Amino acid sequence: MDLAEQGLLLEQQLCFDVYAASRAINKAYRPLLEALSLTYPQYLVMLVLWEHEAQTVKQLGEQLQLDSGTLSPLLKRLESAGFLQRQRRASDEREVEIQLTEAGRALRQQASNVPASIFQAIGLSAAEYLQLKHLLRQVMTSVEANYPD
Amino acid sequence: MDLAEQGLLLEQQLCFDVYAASRAINKAYRPLLEALSLTYPQYLVMLVLWEHEAQTVKQLGEQLQLDSGTLSPLLKRLESAGFLQRQRRASDEREVEIQLTEAGRALRQQASNVPASIFQAIGLSAAEYLQLKHLLRQVMTSVEANYPD
DNA sequence: AGCAATTATATTGCACGCAATATAATTTGT
DNA sequence: ACAAATTATATTGCGTGCAATATAATTGCT
Numbered sequence A, B: 001m002d003l004a005e006q007g008l009l010l011e012q013q014l015c016f017d018v019y020a021a022s023r024a025i026n027k028a029y030r031p032l033l034e035a036l037s038l039t040y041p042q043y044l045v046m047l048v049l050w051e052h053e054a055q056t057v058k059q060l061g062e063q064l065q066l067d068s069g070t071l072s073p074l075l076k077r078l079e080s081a082g083f084l085q086r087q088r089r090a091s092d093e094r095e096v097e098i099q100l101t102e103a104g105r106a107l108r109q110q111a112s113n114v115p116a117s118i119f120q121a122i123g124l125s126a127a128e129y130l131q132l133k134h135l136l137r138q139v140m141t142s143v144e145a146n147y148p149d
Numbered sequence C: 001a002g003c004a005a006t007t008a009t010a011t012t013g014c015a016c017g018c019a020a021t022a023t024a025a026t027t028t029g030t
Numbered sequence D: 001a002c003a004a005a006t007t008a009t010a011t012t013g014c015g016t017g018c019a020a021t022a023t024a025a026t027t028g029c030t
Helices: A003-034 A040-051 A057-064 A068-080 A102-110 A114-122 A126-146 B003-034 B040-051 B057-064 B068-080 B102-110 B114-122 B126-146
Strands: A084-088 A096-100 B084-088 B096-100
Touching: A003 A040, A003 A114, A003 B003, A003 B040, A003 B114, A003 B126, A040 A057, A040 A068, A040 A096, A040 A102, A040 B003, A057 A068, A057 A096, A068 A084, A096 A102, A114 B003, A114 B126, A126 B003, A126 B114, A126 B126, B003 B040, B003 B114, B040 B057, B040 B068, B040 B096, B040 B102, B057 B068, B057 B096, B068 B084, B096 B102
Parallel strands: none
Antiparallel strands: A084 A096, B084 B096
């Protein structure tokens, strides 16, 4: 087996591990979030909104690295679930401002135990947790430099 | 802000980073794999098949952690692209054996430069690469222990 | 042998992701 | 002021992922 062929084995490892870990984590969130009637991407949107209530679609997209093709239908689902409202901004009719409803705000309390459950399931020490986070950020920075948006 | 609320900020970090890194890596693969007419999950299937030609759907699913709901349509697409063939096994008609075609085998040469390109884009040293891989495997092991299939 | 589990795959339905396109509002350049 | 470029969002189309269900083949039990 030559070097190129080895690469076709070796490389499967890191990229596949990131891909598989992402799906494994999603699987851990699923039963916890099901109780809140949220999917994981919906939960991420709620996290951002709990932190800072009024956001445009664009601002949400920048923080989550998602475009309107993903966010528009997702936000419509959260709206019809009663967790938020969408309205065009008077100052700039192109922008859509997302506002939490009372039900959306109330959900935050029900979600308060989720982070600890997940941290426990992930089973890393605080140091490993930070190290992993740091390495992943390095990967993202580098990949985005090589393949900009 | 109490502890529970802090969790709703802090936790966004690692899980979101895994999620975002997975999508960033996918974005890096996209232009490289487009030249081979493959998506990233399809490329993963081809990697497994290049390594060991004859596999059942179940065996592929075990290695990639994907079920037939994902694999069946994906394999059909790879078949209609001419890269593999699917046939029921005579010895057990429940099983479907996947066989590479000549075109599927030939694709391996065209893919031989992909791993190096991706490794370069990821921009980690060999040591960091292995460390990240190790941490991700720990996460998967732990998550799967807490949320078994 | 015969019937009840079990197993392997396929199908359906739903929610992402994301490229490509469309549309409407605003900004820019002259 | 006004046409061209830019910006923000929405829509369409396609390929995953995955739960739930269906179907057909095999195995196990008695």
